[in-house]
Amino acid sequence: xxxxxxxxxxxxxxxxxxxxxxxxxxxxxxxxxxxxxxxxxxxxxxxxxxxxxxxxxxxxxxxxxxxxxxxxxxxxxxxxxxxxxxxxxxxxxxxxxxxxxxxxxxxxxxxxxxxxxxxxxxxxxxxxxxxxxxxxxxxxxxxxxxxxxxxxxxxxxxxxxxxxxxxxxxxxxxxxxxxxxxxxxxxxxxxxxxxxxxxxxxxxx
Amino acid sequence: xxxxxxxxxxxxxxxxxxxxxxxxxxxxxxxxxxxxxxxxxxxxxxxxxxxxxxxxxxxxxxxxxxxxxxxxxxxxxxxxxxxxxxxxxxxxxxxxxxxxxxxxxxxxxxxxxxxxxxxxxxxxxxxxxxxxxxxxxxxxxxxxxxxxxxxxxxxxxxxxxxxxxxxxxxxxxxxxxxxxxxxxxxxxxxxxxxxxxxxxxxxxxxxxxxxxxxxxxxxxxxxxxxxxxxxxxxxxxxxxxxxxxxxxxxxxxxxxxxxxxxxxxxxxxxxxxxxxxxxxxxxxxxxxxxxxxxxxxxxxxxxxxxxxxxxxxxxxxxxxxxxxxxxx
Amino acid sequence: xxxxxxxxxxxxxxxxxxxxxxxxxxxxxxxxxxxxxxxxxxxxxxxxxxxxxxxxxxxxxxxxxxxxxxxxxxxxxxxxxxxxxxxxxxxxxxxxxxxxxxxxxxxxxxxxxxxxxxxxxxxxxxxxxxxxxxxxxxxxxxxxxxxxxxxxxxxxxxxxxxxxxxxxxxxxxxxxxxxxxxxxxxxxxxxxxxxxxxxxxxxxxxxxxxxxxxxxxxxxxxxxxxxxxxxxxxxxxxxxxxxxxxxxxxx
Ligand SMILES: [Fe+2]
Ligand SMILES: [Fe+2]
Ligand SMILES: [Fe+2]
Numbered sequence: 001x002x003x004x005x006x007x008x009x010x011x012x013x014x015x016x017x018x019x020x021x022x023x024x025x026x027x028x029x030x031x032x033x034x035x036x037x038x039x040x041x042x043x044x045x046x047x048x049x050x051x052x053x054x055x056x057x058x059x060x061x062x063x064x065x066x067x068x069x070x071x072x073x074x075x076x077x078x079x080x081x082x083x084x085x086x087x088x089x090x091x092x093x094x095x096x097x098x099x100x101x102x103x104x105x106x107x108x109x110x111x112x113x114x115x116x117x118x119x120x121x122x123x124x125x126x127x128x129x130x131x132x133x134x135x136x137x138x139x140x141x142x143x144x145x146x147x148x149x150x151x152x153x154x155x156x157x158x159x160x161x162x163x164x165x166x167x168x169x170x171x172x173x174x175x176x177x178x179x180x181x182x183x184x185x186x187x188x189x190x191x192x193x194x195x196x197x198x199x200x201x202x203x204x205x
Numbered sequence: 206x207x208x209x210x211x212x213x214x215x216x217x218x219x220x221x222x223x224x225x226x227x228x229x230x231x232x233x234x235x236x237x238x239x240x241x242x243x244x245x246x247x248x249x250x251x252x253x254x255x256x257x258x259x260x261x262x263x264x265x266x267x268x269x270x271x272x273x274x275x276x277x278x279x280x281x282x283x284x285x286x287x288x289x290x291x292x293x294x295x296x297x298x299x300x301x302x303x304x305x306x307x308x309x310x311x312x313x314x315x316x317x318x319x320x321x322x323x324x325x326x327x328x329x330x331x332x333x334x335x336x337x338x339x340x341x342x343x344x345x346x347x348x349x350x351x352x353x354x355x356x357x358x359x360x361x362x363x364x365x366x367x368x369x370x371x372x373x374x375x376x377x378x379x380x381x382x383x384x385x386x387x388x389x390x391x392x393x394x395x396x397x398x399x400x401x402x403x404x405x406x407x408x409x410x411x412x413x414x415x416x417x418x419x420x421x422x423x424x425x426x427x428x429x430x431x432x433x434x435x436x437x438x439x440x441x442x443x444x445x446x447x448x449x450x451x452x453x454x455x456x457x458x459x460x461x462x463x464x465x466x467x468x469x470x471x472x473x474x475x476x477x478x479x480x481x482x483x484x485x486x487x488x489x490x491x492x493x494x495x496x497x498x499x500x501x502x503x504x505x506x507x508x509x510x511x512x513x514x515x516x517x518x519x520x521x522x523x524x525x526x527x528x529x530x531x532x533x
Numbered sequence: 534x535x536x537x538x539x540x541x542x543x544x545x546x547x548x549x550x551x552x553x554x555x556x557x558x559x560x561x562x563x564x565x566x567x568x569x570x571x572x573x574x575x576x577x578x579x580x581x582x583x584x585x586x587x588x589x590x591x592x593x594x595x596x597x598x599x600x601x602x603x604x605x606x607x608x609x610x611x612x613x614x615x616x617x618x619x620x621x622x623x624x625x626x627x628x629x630x631x632x633x634x635x636x637x638x639x640x641x642x643x644x645x646x647x648x649x650x651x652x653x654x655x656x657x658x659x660x661x662x663x664x665x666x667x668x669x670x671x672x673x674x675x676x677x678x679x680x681x682x683x684x685x686x687x688x689x690x691x692x693x694x695x696x697x698x699x700x701x702x703x704x705x706x707x708x709x710x711x712x713x714x715x716x717x718x719x720x721x722x723x724x725x726x727x728x729x730x731x732x733x734x735x736x737x738x739x740x741x742x743x744x745x746x747x748x749x750x751x752x753x754x755x756x757x758x759x760x761x762x763x764x765x766x767x768x769x770x771x772x773x774x775x776x777x778x779x780x781x782x783x784x
Contacts (some may be wrong), residue, residue, distance in 0.1 A: 514565025
């Protein structure tokens with residue numbers, strides 16, 4: 001058995017042969033889900049990253065701890081399977097990607113879509129709003145006609161509303177947290193006094 | 206956490222010959238303007254390859270980096286330390302997740318990366334091949350290894366690849382907790398009882414040589430490294446990172462009455478540079494190539510976690526066929 | 534208020550949470566997938582954090598500092614159910630224990646939000662969001678693995694069979710049941726167990742697992758009185774190894 005300084009590792013009882021053996025037999029890759037977080041009532045959902053998960057329920061479970069475990073910065077969370085998001089091309093900074101779309105919005109309301117915008121390269125996509133359209137292309141045109149564009153939009157994500165898995169209003173208490181959770185934050189580790197006292201004591205000697 | 210001294214792919218003289226010169230010029234102009242490259246943008250093959258390699262190594266360093274400190278996770282003294290160490294090691298696992306995700310946007314799957322880690326194909330930061338003998342070692346890691354990592358990460362966060370920068374932004378925010386927590390621990394050890402001080406000093410003596418290795422050997426100036434700098438893949442030289450680390454932390458170690466086991470360590474006030482005994486780069490190479498005190502254990506643990514988690518992942522991937530009892 | 538009765542109640546809750554939180558923290562870095570590693574660690578932290586708050590309540594009632602109480606007692610002074618001190622085993626056992634324990638914890642907290650003992654009512658109101666996540670996490674995992682592959686079903690079934698008698702030890706009645714109920718401090722272990730069994734049945738029903746007959750089970754009792762398996766003392770020795778180097782030191 002592998003001997004370790006870590007008692008947890010000793011309890012894993014890893015035979016030395018297993019330690020030498022390698023390779024995942026199969027690459028068991030899950031699908032990915034895009035995760036969006038809302039930090040305040042008056043702020044839009046913002047993209048924070050992805051999780052790997054076998055389905056949206058688990059994606060939600062995972063996203064909650066990976067992206068919002070420092071609870072105070074979240075009031076709502078949603079996950080969207082990556083393949084359900086239609087991504088436009090990226091334009092150069094200062095150029096609006098909507099200007100490259102051609103065609104006329106149908107005005108049809110077959111499906112409901114949610115729209116996310118990227119305003120600056122290197123930043124996160126943010127939720128813009130909801131449009132009705134007959135398909136993805138049409139939704140992009142609807143979005144083009146709907147939203148004011150004070151700043152050029154560099155990239156657009158569109159997803160059917162039904163493909164979004166979002167926390168319920170009543171689940172807000174998931175982010176309630178004890179004051180004592182401060183141990184996760186830098187501000188909880190002030191020790192300047194201790195250093196000062198130590199130096200003074202050294203001085204005396 | 207993370208160490209410098211990335212092992213970059215050797216570049217062939219012909220690496221850029223096949224690239225479309227017009228697209229290459231646009232790409233370089235964008236980086237020159239300070240704009241980020243996003244996943245769907247055109248990029249030279251070499252850029253993609255080097256970024257995957259760098260971000261992947263960084264991710265591996267986080268997940269393997271969870272192990273040396275994890276050694277003390279069940280033994281942290283008192284509630285506050287117990288909770289903080291759990292949260293700190295958890296953050297490191299979280300960093301691995303974020304970084305793998307950033308590398309995935311470049312086209313390599315996470316499972317392939319993990320496979321390359323456990324088969325020994327990919328590297329991770331050398332410093333995690335050293336053992337954490339006592340609680341004080343875990344304090345050293347939390348403070349100073351993370352401090353070294355932050356020097357690297359803050360530099361890389363100014364790089365050119367959007368997803369990597371975004372991941373690093375989240376990571377650096379959490380690292381500030383690690384750094385303060387680690388410093389807090391070391392302060393308590395150093396200003397505590399005689400026994401605590403001795404433990405802390407012994408840990409510093411053990412960890413100083415690997416800490417000096419952490420940033421990697423001096424970079425050799427080459428066309429290769431010039432291109433990586435121009436493309437904002439490599440953001441600072443290994444020596445510059447090491448100097449910055451020494452400048453920020455040596456005084457903080459000294460002010461606690463602790464010593465550093467290098468008689469030659471001092472700041473040259475004329476050059477503004479720190480002078481030190483040249484680290485043993487042969488040992489560095491030996492350890493990075495697999496012959497360190499914990500290389501085998503680190504990989505064995507990772508492999509075992511993968512192996513024993515396989516049935517779980519298989520079950521999660523299985524199509525949901527709920528068995529319904531026949532009605533009649 | 535009957536302070537002895539309250540202490541007995543809070544001690545067993547706190548000890549359960551500390552020991553299980555400690556056990557679950559052992560998974561950090563060894564989990565079956567990265568995201569789950571993170572989630573499981575959060576839940577372990579929540580438990581240890583909750584126990585800390587309960588030891589603070591006990592401190593208010595005149596007992597020692599939380600660190601002393603947690604790190605300096607011997608096994609026979611611990612009131613946790615034997616269930617939580619058992620080794621982690623593989624993920625199957627850890628998951629089953631998480632499910633059985635956390636569904637009971639959530640119900641217990643919901644009952645205690647009504648407690649006439651205000652410190653406990655206030656605390657459980659604050660932590661029921663955490664408990665809700667834990668129970669949600671457990672349920673989703675049970676439903677997934679409990680009806681997936683032959684291997685996952687068999688593993689969970691074995692773990693369930695092994696765990697069940699110990700899980701019943703969570704409801705070992707205290708000598709103060711009648712007082713607690715009469716003073717509306719806590720509605721009692723029996724009431725809790727009835728709710729819990731219903732909850733467990735409803736989840737297991739959605740899987741291909743088979744619940745053992747409740748009546749056939751012999752509960753593993755004694756933990757509440759300080760009678761423990763051979764696993765607890767080594768766990769405590771490990772947990773306090775550094776702390777005991779110098780218990781008066783500020784670490
Ligand atoms: Fe780190
Ligand atoms: Fe860190
Ligand atoms: Fe990190």
